[in-house]
Amino acid sequence: MKFMKSAKAVMSSVLMWTLIISLFTITFLGFVTYEATKASVKVTQNGETQVIRTHSQTFEDLLHELEINPKENDRLSHDLSEPIEYGMDVEYISSKSIDVTINDDTKQFHTTASTVGEFFDEQEFKWKEQDEISHDSGDPIEEDMGISINKAIQVTLNDGGKEEEVWTTAATVDEFLEEENVNLNEHDELNMEKGDHLRQSDLIDITRIEKETETVEEDVEYTVVTEKDDTLPSGEEKVVTSGENGQVIKEYEVIIKNGKESSRELVNEEVEKESVDEVVALGTKEETAEPEEEQSEPAEKSNSSEPELVSASASESSKEKAPKQESSSKTMEVKATAYTADCAGCTGKTTTGIDLNKNPDKKVIAVDPAVIPLGSEVWVEGYGTAVAGDTGGAIKGKKIDVHVSSASEAQSFGRKTVEVKVMD
Template identity: 55%
Template sequence: MKNVKSVLCSALVWTFVISTLSITFLGFVMYEATKASVQVTTDGEQQLVRTHADTIEGLLAELNVTLEPHDRLSHELSQPITYGMDIEYTQSKTINLAVGKEANRFHTTAATVGEFLNDQQLELKDRDYISHDMASPIKDGMKLEVKKAVQVTFNNGGEKQKIWTTASTVNDFLNKQNVTLDEMDQLNVSKTDKVHSDIPISITRIEKVKDVVEEEVEYTVITRKDDSIPKGEERIISDGEVGLVTKEYEVTITNGEETNRELVKETVERESQDQIVALGTKTEAPKAEPNHVTASADKAKASQEPAVTNVVATSTTSDTSTTPSRSSDSGAKTLYMKATAYSANCPGCSGITATGINLKENPDKKVIAVDPSVIPLGSRVWVEGYGYAVAGDTGGAIQGNKIDVFIPSKSEAGSFGHRTVQVKILE
C-alpha cells in the first residue's frame, strides 16, 4: 500500500513540474510572438531588432541609446512602433574647421568631408587648399583646414605674371613657385610678410659679370715739311701701325639689362706707331732771268701764297713745324650709350645718310646714326671700339641714348651685336 502511495505521489510531482514548464514555455513563445520586428541602422550599420516597445523613444531606451541635440533620427521619438519599420539613427561628431584665420567648432552628422562642406555651403575652387580629401570619412574631433587662394602679381626679374596661391607668407609663396634668391637679388617685401592680393611681389635680379674688350688704338699721322721733295708731293716715310688695348670691365646686369659698366683694368697689348709723311716744299729754280716786272709779280704772288699746314702731328722735332691731326678731347661731353651696327647694303637702302653722305661711295667713312636731341647732327664724336666719326645719320629705332655705327661689311655689321660704349662729343 505504501508503495502505491509513493508512486502516485511521484507521478503528481512530475505532472506539476511538466505542467509548469509547459506553461512557462508557452508564455515565452507567446511573449516572443507578440514582439514587433524593426530594422535599426546606427551610424551606417544595420540590425534587425524585435521589441515590445510602443514608441521610438522606448526602442532607443531598450538599445541604451541616448539622443543628443545634434544627433539625427529618422522618426519622431513619440512615433509608435510598427512591424517592419526602418529606423535610422546617426550620432553627431565634432569637427574643427579653420578657413584662413577663422576657426570654428561644428557638430555634424555628415558622412564625408565633402558632405560636411556642402552642408556649410562652403564653395571651393580647384586652386583652393583643403587638408583632407573630399571623400574622407568624418571622424570625431577631426581638424579640417581650408585656404582660399588669392591672386598675386609676381614680377620675377622683369617677367610679370598673375598667380593664384594659397601661401600665407612671401617665403612660402617663393618656395611653392620654386624661386630662389641669389646674393645680390633684391626683394621688394620681407619674406615674413603676409601674402595679399593687393601687394605685388617683385624680385630685381642683379648680377655682376666680367667683360673683356679688345680695342684698336688709331695711329697718328705726322706731316713734316721736306725741301728735298717737290712742292705739294707727299711721301710716306714710316708706315703707321694700329695699337691694341685690352680693357676689362665689371658690368652690372639688372633684370637682364646692362645698367653699369666700370673699367677695372686696362692692358696695352701693342703700342700704336705713328705714320710719318713728308710734304714737299722744294721749288724749281727759274731757267731765265725774269725782267723787273715779272720778278715783281712773282714776288707778290709768293707773298700771297699760304704757308703749308701739317695735317697731323703728336710730336715735334727741332727743325720742323707740326700740327696735331685731332684736337684734345679732355673737355668733351662723355655719354654711355647702347650701340648697334648697320651697313649700306641692306635691301631697299639708298646708302645716303640724313646729312647727305653717300656711304656706298665712301665705305671707309666713319658715320654714326644718332638721336639729334641727344647728339646734334654734324657733331664730331669718338666712339669706344669704333674711333673718331661724324654724327651724320638718323634712324627710327635710334632714340635716346642709342647709336648705330656704320660698318661697310654687312656680315660684320650683323655680328656687331649690342654693346654699351663710351661716346665723347668733341664738337
C-alpha cells in the same frame, strides 16, 4: 475515522494544486497577453539594424528604453513625441565632433555625415581643384577627426622677364619659391621679402643679374706735334718723325639684367704699348722776291712791226714774273674721322655752343684750334662746307672729326685723309 482524515488530506492536496495551476495559468496568460500587446519596431542605430518589440508609447520612450540620450546635433528619423506604431521603422544616428582648419583658421563642427564628401555637401563647402585637402571625399568621418584645407590663390610670377599666372597653396614667398623649384643666385633681386605672406593677385618679380668681366683692346691715337722750322719755306710741312698708335687694355665689369646689358664700369686699365707722337716741321722761312731787271730801250726806233712784237713779248715776260696774288684760303691735308651727337660721353653741344641735337644735319667739324681757328668756315673734301665749331681730346694737329647724323654714317665714313681749305 482514518478514512475521513485521508479524504480530507486528498481534498486539501487537490485544492492546493488547483490553486497553483490556476496561478500559473493566470500568470502565463498575463505574460502572453503582455507580450502579445507589444509593438514590433525596426530600429537602425548608427547603421546597425534590429527588430524589437516594445510597449513604448512614443519615440522618446523608445530611445530611453534603448538607453539612448539624443544630443542636439544627432539625426532622428521621427519627432520625439511621435507615437510608436506596429511595424514602424525608426533611425538614430549620433553626431560626431570634428575640427576643420581652412588656411590656419580652425572651427569645430558636429555632423552625422558618414564620409568627408557628405560632410562637405552638408556644409555646402565648394573647393577648387587647386585647393589642398587633407582627406579624400570617401574617407569615413570619425570622432574628433581633423580636416585641413589650404585654399589656393592665383599669383603672377615674373622670372627674369618670363611671366606666368600660378595657382599656389603656399603661405609665404619662400614656400612658393620652394614649391615652384625657383632658385635665386647671389646677385638676383626679388621684389618681396621671403617671409612675406602671399595674397591673391600678388606679383613675385625676380630680376636675374649676372656680373661679367670683359677685356677690350683699344688703340690710342698718336698726337701730331708741330715744330717751327726756319729752314723750310713758310707754310711748307715736313714729317720729321712718323706717328704710331699705342694700345691700351681695358677691363670692364658688365652688369647684365634679364639677359640685357644694364651697365658697364671700367675697373682696370693697362697700357700695352705707348703711342709715338708724329713730329711735323712747319716752315717759317720768308722768301724775298727778286727785283725785276730793267729793260733797256732800243737804240734805234723803227717803224716796222717787229719792234712792237718784241715789246709785246717783253711785256708778257714781265707779267709771268710778277708775284702771284696770295689766295685768301689755306689748304692742307688732314686725317678725318666722323662722330655723332649721341656718341659715348657726348652732350650734343659743341665747344662753341652749337646744339647738334636740335640741328642734326648741320655741318660741323671738330678741330685743333692751333691748326684751324674755331669759328672758321672750312671746306672739306667729300663733306662740303662746314664750320669749325667743336674740339676733341683726340683731335690734335692735322686731324678733324666731321659731324654726321647717324652712327651708320659715321661707320661708313671711317678714317681717311682728305683735303681741307680754311676760308677767311
